Amino acid sequence: MCYRILYQFWMIYVLNCSYFEFSIQIVVYKYLLKGENEMKWLTRILQVVLIVVFMMSGAVKLSGNTQMLHDFKEIYGYSKGFMYLIGAFEILGAIGLIVGFWKSKIATLASAGLAIIMAGAVYTHLSSGQDLNVAMAPFVLLVLTIIVLFSRRGNVK
Secondary structure, eight states, rough: OHHHHHHHHHHHHHHHHHHHHHHHHHHHHHHHOOOHHHHHHHHHHHHHHHHHHHHHHHHHHHTOOOOHHHHHIIISSSOOOHHHHHHHHHHHHHHHHHHHHTTTHHHHHHHHHHHHHHHHHHHHHHTTTOOHHHHHHHHHHHHHHHHHHHHHHTOOO
């Protein structure tokens, strides 16, 4: 069951399948998974995916990429400092997810913070007049961080 979910995740990013359909399937599979061990591994795999994505995204923002700077200033109407702040929060969130493998409370806090950032990203894309396709990537990340948030929340000590 877990391998089927990973395969579908791979298909979305490689073959550009529907993001919304994938998000719904992940939530449905969470409730269909019978074994606690499978959910534990699914959560860990999602954490690794989120760590990689947020490390890369944060690094691009912190590097001062000209395209990212243009988007933040001209399209979204935000400052250069705000871009650096979001990049730093994404890196810190990814580090929190790494530490979260050993400390569940840190993973819960990190995924909650990243979910807030992604909710803001979805709002920013939609309010700036961009197409729904542009807002789907942050929406999928929002759904994945929420899955990790609620999966790890039960393990908080």
